[in-house]
Amino acid sequence: MFCYQCEQTKGGTGCTTVGICGKNEDIASLQDNLIYTLKGLSAYVYHSNELGVNDKEIDEFIPEALYATLTNSNFDLNDFVAMNLRAGEMTLKAMKMLKEAHFKKYGIPTPVQVQTGTKAGAGILVTGHSLKALEELLKQTEGTGVNVYTHSEMLPAHGYPELKKYKHLVGNLGKAWFDQKKLWSDNEMVLIAFGNCVLIPKEAYKDRLYCLGIAGVPEAKKINGFDFSEAIAHAKRLKPLSETKGDVVLTTGFSSNVVLSLADKIKEAVTSGKIKHFFLVGGCDAPGKGGEYFREFVQNAPKDTIILTLACGKYRFNDLDLGDIDGIPRLIDLGQCNDAIEAVNIAVALAELFECEVNDLPLTLVLSWMEQKAVAILMSLFHLGIKGIYLGPKPPAWITPNVFKVLQDNFDLRLTGDAKEDMAVMLG
Ligand code: SF4
Numbered sequence: 001m002f003c004y005q006c007e008q009t010k011g012g013t014g015c016t017t018v019g020i021c022g023k024n025e026d027i028a029s030l031q032d033n034l035i036y037t038l039k040g041l042s043a044y045v046y047h048s049n050e051l052g053v054n055d056k057e058i059d060e061f062i063p064e065a066l067y068a069t070l071t072n073s074n075f076d077l078n079d080f081v082a083m084n085l086r087a088g089e090m091t092l093k094a095m096k097m098l099k100e101a102h103f104k105k106y107g108i109p110t111p112v113q114v115q116t117g118t119k120a121g122a123g124i125l126v127t128g129h130s131l132k133a134l135e136e137l138l139k140q141t142e143g144t145g146v147n148v149y150t151h152s153e154m155l156p157a158h159g160y161p162e163l164k165k166y167k168h169l170v171g172n173l174g175k176a177w178f179d180q181k182k183l184w185s186d187n188e189m190v191l192i193a194f195g196n197c198v199l200i201p202k203e204a205y206k207d208r209l210y211c212l213g214i215a216g217v218p219e220a221k222k223i224n225g226f227d228f229s230e231a232i233a234h235a236k237r238l239k240p241l242s243e244t245k246g247d248v249v250l251t252t253g254f255s256s257n258v259v260l261s262l263a264d265k266i267k268e269a270v271t272s273g274k275i276k277h278f279f280l281v282g283g284c285d286a287p288g289k290g291g292e293y294f295r296e297f298v299q300n301a302p303k304d305t306i307i308l309t310l311a312c313g314k315y316r317f318n319d320l321d322l323g324d325i326d327g328i329p330r331l332i333d334l335g336q337c338n339d340a341i342e343a344v345n346i347a348v349a350l351a352e353l354f355e356c357e358v359n360d361l362p363l364t365l366v367l368s369w370m371e372q373k374a375v376a377i378l379m380s381l382f383h384l385g386i387k388g389i390y391l392g393p394k395p396p397a398w399i400t401p402n403v404f405k406v407l408q409d410n411f412d413l414r415l416t417g418d419a420k421e422d423m424a425v426m427l428g
Contacts, residue, residue, distance in 0.1 A: 001015065001016060001017065001018075001023075001024075001025040001028035001029065001032075001400075002014050002015070002016055002028075003015045003019055003023065003028055005071060006021065006071040008020045008021060008071075021071055021072055022075055023075060025400050026077060026400050026402045026403055027075055027077060027080060028398075029398050029399055029400040029402075029403045030077065030080035030081065030083075030084060030403060031068075031069045031080060032398040033084055033375065033379075033396075033398060033399065033403070034065055034068075034069060034080060034083055034084050034087055035066070035069060036372040036375045036376075036398075037084060037087040037088065037091065037372070037375050037376045037379045038062055038065055038066060038087060038376075039372040039373075039376075040091065040371075040372040040373035040374070040375055040376025040377070041058070041062065041087060041090055041091045041094055041376050042062065043129070043195070043196065043338075043373050043376075044091065044094035044095055044097075044098050044338050044373075044376075045058060045059075045062075045094050046195075046213075046214065047098055047129060047130055047131075047132070047195070047338070048094060048097045048098045048101055050130060050132040050133075050213075051098075051101040051102075051105060051131075051132055052101075053097055053098075053100075053101045054097075055093060055094070055097055057090070057093070058090045058093055058094055058097075061086065061087070061090050062090075065083055065086075065087060068080070068083060081406065084379055084382075085379065085382060085383045086383075087376065087379050088376070088378075088379030088380040088381070088382050088383035088384075089380070089383045091376040091377065091379060091380040091383075092341065092344070092380040092383060092384070095338045095339075095340060095341035095377075095380070096341050098338050098341075099338065099339065099341050099342065102131055102160070105131075105132075105135075105162065106131060106135070106160035106161065106162040106163055107160055107161035107162050108161075108255050108257050108258075109156065109159030109160050109161075109252075109253040109254070109255045109258075109335070110159060110161070110253055110255070110258060111159065111251055111252070111253045111254055111258060111329075112158050112159050112164060112251070112252060112253040113249050113250070113251055114150075114155060114158045114171060114172045114249065114250045114251070114252060115170065115171035115172075115246055115249060116171055116172055116173065116246025116247060116248055116249065116250060117171060117243070117244040117245045117246035118149070118171070118173070118187070118241045118242065118243065118244045119147050119170050119171070119241065119243060120240060120241065120242060120243040121145055121146075121147055121240050121241060122144075122145055122146040122147065122189075122235045122236050122238065122240055122241070123146065123147045123148070123149055123170075123187075123189040123190070123235065123241050124137065124141065124146055124147070124148050124149070124189060124190045124191075124192060124231060124232070124235050125148075125149045125150075125151050125173055125184070125187065125189050125190070125191050125192070126148065126149070126150060126151065126154050126191075126192045126193075126194055127150075127151040127152050127153070127154060127177065127180065127191070127192075127193055127194065127197055127198065128152075128153065128154065128193050128194025128195035128196065128197055128198070128212075128215065129153050129154070129194065129195050129196070129197075129336055129337075129338070130194040130195055130212070130213065131157055131160065131163065132226075133192075133194040133195075133212055133213070133226060134148070134150075134154060134157050134163060134169075134194070135162070135163060136226040136228065137192070137226075137228050138163065138166040138168070138169055140228045140229070140232060141168060141228070141232055142166060142168065144232055144236070145236070146168065146232055146235045146236060147168045147169075147170045147241075148166070148168055148169050148170065149170060149171050149172060149173050149189070150169075150171075150172045150173075151172065151173055151174050151177075151180070151183070152174065152175070152176055152177045152180075152197060152312050152315075153177070153197060153311065153312050153336050153337065154172075154194070155172045155250065155252050155333075156252050156253065156333065156334075156335035156336050156339065157169070158172070158252055158253060159252050159253020159254070159255075159335070160253075171246065172250060173187060175285075175312070175315035176284075176285035176312035176313070176315045176316075177197035177198075177199070177285075177312060178199070178285070178286070178287045180198075180199055181199060181201075181202050184201070184202075184204075184205045184208075184209070185202055185204035185205055187241070188208075188238055188239055188241065189208065189235065189238065189241060190208050190210065190231050190232075190234050190235040190238065191205060191208055191209045191210065192209075192210045192211070192212060192223065192228070192231055193209070193210070193211045193212065193215040193217075193220075194212050194213065194215065195212075195213055195214055195215050196214070196215070196371070196373075197312075198211065198215050198217060199217070200217050200218065201217055201219070201220065206219050206220065207219075208234070208238070209221070210222070210223050210230075210231045211223065212226070247319070248319040250318055250319070250333075251318075251329075251331075251333060252333040252335070253333070253335075254329075254332045254333055254334050254335075255334070255335075255342060256334075256342045256345040256346050256349065259308075259332060259334075259346050260345075260346065260349050262327070262328055263349070263353055265326060265327060265328055266328060266350070266353070267353055267354070268326075269325055269326055269328060270354070270362070273304070274304060274325050274326060275304055275305070275306060275325055275328070276302065276304040276305060276362060276427070277302075277304075277305045277306075277362045277363070277364070277426070277427055278305070278306045278307075278308065278350070278361070278362060278363040278364075279297075279298075279301060279305060279306070279307050279308065279363070279364050279365075279366055279426075280307075280308045280309070280310075280343050280347075280363070280364075280365045280366065280367075281294055281297060281298055281307055281308075281309050281313070281314075281317070281366045281367075282308070282309040282310040282311050282313045282314060282334075282340075282343075282367065282368070283310075283311050283313040283337070283367040283368035283369050283370070283374050283377075284311050284312055284313055284337060284368060284369060284370035284371060284373065284374050285311075285312045285313045285315055285316060285368060285370065286368070286370040286393070288393070290392065290393025290394060291313075291316050291368060291393060292316070293392055293393055293416050293419050294313060294316040294317060294366070294368055294392075294419075295316045295317045295320075296419035296420070297366060297419040297422070297423060298316075298317040298320060298322075298331075299317070299320065300419060300420055300423055301322075301330075301423065302427070303323075303325075303330075304325065305330070306325070306328065306329075306330055306332065307322065307330060307331050307332065308332045308334060308343055308346065309331065309332065309333055309334065310333065310334040310335055310336065310337065310339050310340060310342070310343060311336060311337035311339075311340075311374075312337075313367075313368040314333055316368075317331075318331065318333060334346075337373050337374065337377065338373075340377045340380070340381075344380075344381075344384065347361065347363060347386075350363070358384070358385075358386060359385070359386065359387050359388070364388060364390065364426045365381065365386065365388075365389045365390065366389075366390045366392075366416065366422075367389060367390065367391050367392075368392060368393065369391060369392075369396070375396065378391070382407070382410075382411050385411075386411070387411050387412040388411075388412045388414065389411065389412075389413055389414070390414045390415070390416050390422060390426075391413060391414070391415055391416065392415060392416025393416060395415055
């Protein structure tokens with residue numbers, strides 16, 4: 001544990017084993033987990049608010065949960081276990097709220113192929129998660145000759161009818177968030193961060209970087225009120241991009257509606273043995289070799305398996321052509337991290353289709369985590385009682401052995417190990 005939130009902190013620097021207040025490392029672990037879950041939950045609430053929707057129950061829960069972590073408020077382990085699961089429930093509700101707002105405003109996404117090269121002319125590259133910000137940018141750039149490109153978690157935007165109708169939304173550049181320093185140095189275009197997943201910029205592009213909303217880095221210009229005029233004018237002043245062909249064409253834009261429109265085919269393929277197992281392999285990607293697990297896992301998935309994916313963890317393998325099973329794509333990109341709600345909807349619908357519980361489906365969740373939104377999603381899956389989730393590439397550092405044991409005992413939580421060995425266990 002590490003806590004220095006009050007004046008009584010040990011040695012004036014921090015309590016690391018037990019607090020003078022009596023807080024032990026397991027309570028500290030659960031409090032930290034709760035706060036991190038609230039951070040993730042807040043991201044989804046924030047983006048819902050951008051679209052004009054909110055939820056009273058969520059809005060009341062967040063301060064209540066934060067208040068419980070104030071010094072000398074609550075030392076009950078059981079209370080914090082329940083509060084973490086309730087935070088998962090609220091995350092589920094927030095993801096549903098955000099998804100419904102996306103559907104209502106931008107239509108239901110359909111599969112689309114996205115180019116990964118550049119078009120000749122001026123360009124703006126956007127990263128983050130806000131579809132609202134992208135919509136405003138597309139409106140303001142229409143007819144200006146400035147093309148708009150997505151990066152990382154903005155890729156799924158291409159699937160929404162009310163966004164893809166803009167012909168100058170031309171492609172996606174790069175992969176997960178952490179390639180931005182090289183990608184953004186190499187591409188002479190204006191860059192706009194719509195929220196989290198922005199890094200402190202390199203000298204090479206800091207004068208071309210704009211931040212909106214909660215995003216901010218030293219020396220980047222701030223965009224207020226969705227007014228992109230300065231960024232658009234800046235893009236026009238830069239040397240025009242040349243026409244380049246990307247290495248790969250990416251497919252995104254699946255929704256639960258699209259997948260469940262194939263329900264009859266899926267049932268037939270499962271019944272006849274053509275589909276043996278479903279995997280949800282997704283989450284947020286992180287730099288380092290640990291993430292190679294997820295590519296190796298997907299590469300070794302037998303041809304009679306389907307991979308559902310979402311969030312930027314998919315960039316570890318979304319260049320692979322996995323083909324299809326009787327017209328059912330083997331690699332199905334459901335969207336951003338908050339679109340985990342769509343994976344839940346599909347799992348629940350499959351359980352109804354096969355008249356069983358979600359935990360009895362031939363379905364395994366293999367999740368990568370990097371930051372606090374993934375923690376919030378994990379809590380939402382625990383709230384639903386989903387068991388046997390594999391989590392990697394490393395366990396969260398704030399989870400103590402006792403708390404991890406609670407998660408193992410109650411939810412059969414497992415850590416990723418060797419991709420081939422894990423696959424063999426999952427397939428029985
Ligand atoms: S709240 Fe407790 S654990 Fe935290 S700094 Fe104060 S005495 Fe230490």
